[in-house]
Amino acid sequence: MPYCFVPKCKGGSKAQIQYYEDNNLPKLHFFQAPDEVTRILEARKKWSHLIKRENTVSKGKRKERELQYLKNTEKVCSAHFPEKDLILYYEHKVNGNVVRIPRDRALLKPGALPVLLNQYPLYYQPKVVERKPPAQRPESTPSAKRKKKSDVEDLEITDNSVNENVALEDLNTTASKNDDSVNSDISNNATEIQSSTSAETWSCCSIKNMKLPIDWVPCNTLSETEKFVAHINPKDLVMDKIIIFKGTDLPVIKIRGVSVTSVDLPPKLCTTTDAEKIVHKVDQIGVCAGTAEKERHRKIEMRIDKVEERKEKKKNRIKNTVRSLKRSKINLLSKIQKYKIKLDNMQAECQKKNETVLNEAVGKLPKAQQEAVKACFDASKRKGPSGNRYTAQWVYECMLMRIKDKKLYNHIRVHQILPLPTVSTINGYLRNYGGTYGFQPQTLQLLAEKTEGLKSRQRRGVLLIDEAKLQPGAYFDSSLLKIGGFKDFGEQNEEDLGEDFREEVEEALAKLPEDPLAPQRLKRQEKRKEQNQHKRDKTLGDHALVITFQPFIGKWVQTIACFLSKGNANSDELTKLILEATILLEKSNLLVDGVITDGASWNRSMWIKFGINEDNPSAEHPCDPTRRLWFLSDFPHLLKCMRNCLVKDKIIMTPEGDIKLEHWRAIVDANKLKQIGIRAAHKLTSDHLNPSPWQKMNCRMAWEFWSRSAAAAMESLRFQGCDQVDDCSASIKWCQLINDLADSMNANRPENAVRLESDAFKKIGEFLEEFIKLKDWRNKKLRDKLEMAEKARLAHLRKQGKNPRGKSEKYFEQQDWVFSDSTDIGLIVSLKAAQEIIKFLREKEGFLYVMTARLNQDALERFFGLMRQSCGRNTHPEPRVFAQLFRLLSIYSLVKPIRGSNITGGDMVTTLLNLEDLRKKPKAERHKALSDKLDEIILGENLEDIPEVLDHVDHAYLNETVDEFALRYVSGFMARHAKKYANNCSDCLESLQKPATERNDLDLLITHKSRGGLIYPSDKLVNLVGILEKKVIDVSLNNELEENILFVVLDALSSVRVGKVGCLLHEDDLTKCIMKSYLIMRMHFVSRRWNEKTREQRDKQKGLRKQAHLT
Template sequence: GCDAGYNSCKEKHSLFRAPANASLFEEWDRAIPRADKRLQENSAVCSQHFDDRYILRANRLVIDGKEVFHPRERPTLRADAVPTIFPNLPSYLTKQLPKERKRKAKTSPQGPPQNKVRVGSGDVEELPAAQVEEPQIDQHAAASSAVFTANLHCPSDFWSIQLFSDRPCLISYQKARFLPERKPPLLLEKVVLFETDETKRTQCMIYLNGLLHQEKTVTSVSDADDVLNCVDKLRLCAGVGESREFSVDIQGTSKHLFGTRLFSDRCMGAVTGDGQRSCLSCKYFRQLLKGRQWRVKTKAKRPLDTAAKKLGRALRTLKRKQKAVVTLLERLNKMKAQNEQICKEAFEEQLKKLPKKQQESVRACFEASKRASMRGYKYNRDWLLECIILRMKSARLYEHLRRHKILVMPGRTCLLQYVKNFKATFGFNGNLLRAVKAKTRAMDEMKRHGGLVLDEMKLSAHLDLSASSTIQGFVDLGSFTPKDQRHTKADHGLVLMFQPFVGKWTQVIGVFASSGNVKADLLTKIVTEAIILCEQSGLLVDYVCCDGASWNRAMWHNFGVHGSATSVRCKAAHPSDSSRFVYFISDVPHLVKCVRNQMMKTGFNTQNGRVHWEHVVATWKCDRSDVTLKAAYKLTRAHVFPNGFEKMRVDLAFQVFSPLMLRAFMVHQKEVEQLYPNLKVTYEFVALMVDFIRVMTSRFPARALRPGKAQEHVIDTVLAYLDDWERHANGRGFLSRSTSEGLRVTLQSTKELLAYLTQKVGFQYLMTSHLSQDCIERLFGIVRQSAGANDNPTPAQFCVIMRCLSFCSLVKSTRTGNVEPGVLESLLSPQADEVSGRRDSPEPQMDISDLGAVDSIVDHLPCVSESSDAQLIYYAAGYAARKKISTSKCEECKALCLLKQCQVPETLPAAATKEWDMGGLLYPSKELYKLILTLENKLTQVFSTCKLHAGLMVDVVSALGGLPRIGCPEHAECLTKEVTKFYCVTRLHFFLKGKNKTDAEKKKKMQKNV
């Protein structure tokens, strides 16, 4: 058989993957005489099995009548290539192809033919035979020579032509309309795009009113002219109307906004009939919006409660509380009688001899010994804080100590009641900032200096129903939430964290849920607000650190920060203190990864010479033997040939730019020079990166950055190297704009931060590891681990986890000091959140007071689009009866709401319940079934007609009216409310679960299609 591609084969041959064309794939499969294995999609065939005429090894250019051959970088096959040669098999299996006709030599043309459009001076063809090897070809010139639509005749003077510098094969003919109220005041109402691909095939795309009208292939100049003339004669659709004409919410509708006018997403952009202004799709869409606007105006508002019902409910609550007070007083008197024999003063005197932490635990143990049960016991606040911290560190250890009664500790639900007062929502939390302010009062000023670190992580788009019947999982940016995104699912989480220059503690400042990344303008406002709130809480913000994402760079530019060879601006005016500045820093590990990835891709054209990644590859190959000793023992295949995930690992990039790599270069210099000369340039570049990493990642005082020392000189050296490199490269072989700008701004900010901290704050040195995003990456690792088996946490999980982490970082004492007992009082005390004017949406009032106040509701639509089967509704009524009626102590209520199987009348749809009954199902009465049927119809109507949003339960409650009562006269109202609330909440749970499942299936299907 063929041994090409194996290590045993010394000769190197080109490999060609099996064709994607189905017919050509079958022809290859028939041509290859192999019975043990059929041809597969990922199979490859070497160049030995193809005739030379099928292999294109060079491009032939005809310029001014002369042929010029440019070798291809990689050989390729002709479109009709089929394997015909099999040297190691019997000769009859090799097919002899007919001799190729001799190609006539091309002479210099006197002028272009009359029936063709001449685009350029050159012609490009593929040369089958190989005569030169590997190089690069100017694809821009080759592509532009194939465009024949560059000089078409415009239908009128109102048409214009547009060329693109980055897409030479793309030409646009367009007709614009002037709108003075727009900026810019031009609107392209007709656009015809001609694009020529590598095979000289020209594709035409027609856009009318911003919508794709038609897509076709043109083969000649006449075809292209016909297309332009036809488009010029088309009458444009007037659309639905102006967007301001409709006052209803149109975000969830199938619409297209072009300028200030609305169009249906099914609109083709043009009308065909005479006298028509809009197409049928736009007409129907306008009727739909008008009807919706009319229904919104005529919708009646229903009162949710009445004063009489509220008063009755309050009186019943007061009566229960009074009974509880009497019971507690009786128990308290008994306890006092038992404690009379103990001398409290003597006990406290002995207790003071213990450490403060032990005093709390011993006092709790003695208090517990005097009680028959710990139910209703109010724990000391200091002891509660210790229990909360202990459970955060290890939930298993906490449960072990509590269950075995080693220590007296509150249960999980008791702790949650206290932690709930520390309400952590998306946005900036007032309770959190007040606790931070209390904590910073006892801290030294030097320990309060630091920076703001921000980053985003991916979340799973998922909706959850909270305990307050509010749907969670939508975009929540606090007071910065755009109105058009309030009903959009969140799939990203943004975290802002404060990181000090001194110490290992960090503090989460703000948490946000967004759809995609937060845009630069909005991110600028959030960062400014965070800096102001940190300063008000006692935290002194001196820098802002982020990664190199495009929206973060745009945020820099909004602050006026930029970096180039001619000008570097690394700071902005401080929003809280006019005498200070805020410095901007890009994450150093991210910059190192970008440098490594670009070096792998193209190499660098430095002022000292060419830096090649092949030097690293050759060094690894010389050093990878397991038999001999290794100079770079940490270097693996993942360092040299990383996959998509390994390119994101910081440790792999740092180990490439490490002293181990320099040692390996020195040891294997001769072997590497024989394969790839000029190793010295790569050695010097890696050495410079080693010094840069060492200076920008110092973690202990011995290697810290000090003014006037060698570390500061390294920063100046790197800045000068970047300037000389950019001038020499002249746009070729240099870093990307984002990476070079990040390096310049980061290095300049580090220098100026060092001068500010040492001259004005009193620092002796700066540990640069506190200028990176390592702290927030560790935080995201904890969040992902806490989310369980999910790929990414849901927005609700993300909010809960960040609440615990914010709480934990506050209650932990710093290593160099203690937190006073009264500092964290705000964590366990409910207070109003007054940050940034945030207004939380009111929780839905599920306790319906007057069920008979409203006879009916105004339907949103003439009919409900979907409805549940009656047999399933009867089965669900039995489930509600088991949860709320079977546990009732009133026998009369049970008799009125439940029936025996033999008592069920034929009018009730109980056939399915009887079929599924294995001895434990309940059979609701006619009144209970009627109540559940009414609720199901109302809920189905709301689910079908209302857009999904956080306060959907409010819409459900507002739709309920005229519900039939169940139970005895004494308990009818209370029992009806309980069943109604239980069924509505349960049904909403089922609805959200199905919605999440459907969305997940759609997402999975789209990923497969991609």
């Protein structure tokens, strides 16, 4: 319920409601001021002036009381309105009688005002200035000047107001205050003015019956002996004239707060008519507002008041803001404290929780997320990033992330998204896996543990062998102290594989079928070895041979080893590597049933060594005489070769007709006429018929060439009457046969896999039968031609009287290949081997089907593509980069457990961590040999002195190719590097540096490049570095780059005496450390310079080759 706006009125309160209910009084109604405008004031302002509710307002440094106006939402109760102004009933006339029904909500009559305000507080009562009555003076005649004026009273009032403008502020203040009191009595007398009549005798109570001019209103006071009337200026609604009546005494007249005494008044008020005359006289007096000059100070004071008021408001606002911010700060601090306590309690509860409870809660998540959550909980118990302990499974997940993307791994670790180990920690695990070329025992050991527990059918697979072109490049291996990048077949790892392994390989080589040309080949091989024995360490490799194991079941593929060779590996090397790989994998619980290569000539020579031919697609298994080892050629490669042979020969003869390239050209020509419309065999273009070198190796284009769409397009053109395809029956037949064969040999899903009873298996047999028939037909036709030619030759010789000798049988054993010798043999051997493998797997392991896509090299080609992509812009990576990437990708596939195995990734990481780094042995041996060699050089006696070196005056010991300034700059770098080997010995440190007083012009480069931190080396150190530099240059110029060039430099240094640096106690150790560091640094420079030189020669040869083609 609303409350009443009138001060000290309790309307709307609970006490007032209870009081009215107890005394059975009618309830109060509440009214808002209407928006109607009367002749004098707006209703809301009129109500506010009558109620006179004030508020205290600060204006600058002083406080004043200000009238509070009613708002739209504020109301006044019905207790302050006369009953006659209230509409409490509904009135209706029923049969001439007035019926009154009480209203639930009363209404106000128009013009009603709250005039019942008898309980005003004292400070709301209107204040009347009490003045003593003016002195009684005899009436005097006005002066002559004043008699000339038409209105004597106006003149006197004007003069009085002008003279008293000094008190204008008091006038306005008094007028504004009296304005409120005037308005409070307007409504009380408004209704009585109209009916008032003149009384014969005067009293203050007769003021209600006076007839007042317009804009004059009577005003009541609390005193019965004092009343006043006021004139309200209609322009600014301010009382400017007031007449105060006190009994029958003369009234007090105030105009704008200034008392006026010059008005002609009767000596005493006797009747009401006398009072009315006085009011009419005062009404006729004009009021002067004064001059503007007198009001200038008022404007400034108003501005000052406004400024002070704004300052006060701003100050209060700032105080309130500060107070609220302090309160907010206190609240936030209390919340922080509360949350800290809550966090401590939660941490204490978490610590009290048993690990089994946590494991039960985390067990609902996937396994990978379980490891991440556990790692996060373990990391939260640590105060810092160091000292963390990780599980093997979590290290396994982190290792895979690190291998996939190094930048993403660093982002997750730096931003603390997950508690990942540092990169150095991951590298520690990877370091145990050897990254050199050849068979790695670590790979075989991990592979044996990875496949442990798998069924035999899951461990069966084939070997994929292929080569990738590399860019020759040398690099210095600081761990092994040798130049890398040379031809490497992993001979250094054979000792780690054991003597038994060597014997098994030799036995397997002995069991191979005898080659009729073996003695000749053996002699050539031994001769080649003798010629290249001294060049073995000086031949940079440019081909990487990769061996991969691909199982028949499962999506995993594992690279076994890679080898670095100069050119393509020959058949002897391939034969030995295949036997070694097969024996090692069989020892690692894997079963090798086949070998897949491409159709290169060296691979066909390797087939011959194993006894592989058109009638025999398999050889005896080197590990089990009862098993067979099948050999296959990569089918996509065979498909490309068939297309390329037809493009080259243009025609292939068959019993059904000729297979002509013109039949495919007719399709292309027909498609050109329909550039916008729908075309048959739309994928076939002129590039398929005239391929560029790289398009000849494109498998997709070969598939599109032999597609069923091409055969259908030929049939469509022949039906349309195209002359080019009149004899395309053979082309259509073989195109369909090859397309069906491609589908059968490239099955990669269980839905289209090859089964013994399926059509795909039958299509393999049908193509093989048709191809053999075609081959026999072509050979018979060729043999007939040779026989006819031989008979004609013999007859011609007999006619000439000669006794001719017939050709040998080998002459008539020539073959007419359908495509080429390598392609035909590869097709026949691969298809026969595929049939036998499918039957073997069905009978031996119970395979329901075989996905023949596992019998090609697609997995290895994808591996090479990933390697090239990882190398950036380099299409042919360098040997060092290839070895590093091969290492990472091999570990990635190696540590991932196989589906169905009883081992986890964490177990694989544990095994990887526990592996013995077999490279430590040769590494330690070579470092020991380097240390011994340096000791021999430093401690050597009876050695030749080099006078040029010991002569520090003219420095003639330097070669012409050595820059003295650059040598001193590098010597300064070595001085800084050698400080950590000086053991904080002051004498050793002094022997490394040159005093400032001994610096000369030879130190000019250091002076110019220094920003205050470079070191000026001593002459002893420059002498030592100069000797080392001279020998490095001599060896590099006089010898070819080889693996052990570092030890060649040491051999050259062993014949001279080198100067020592340091004190007597530490000079041997300090000189040894300086020599070792400098020589290793220079080996890096030598290999880099060698690469630049070979690159320049290669670019020059490439440019000359292009010029030769142009001419």
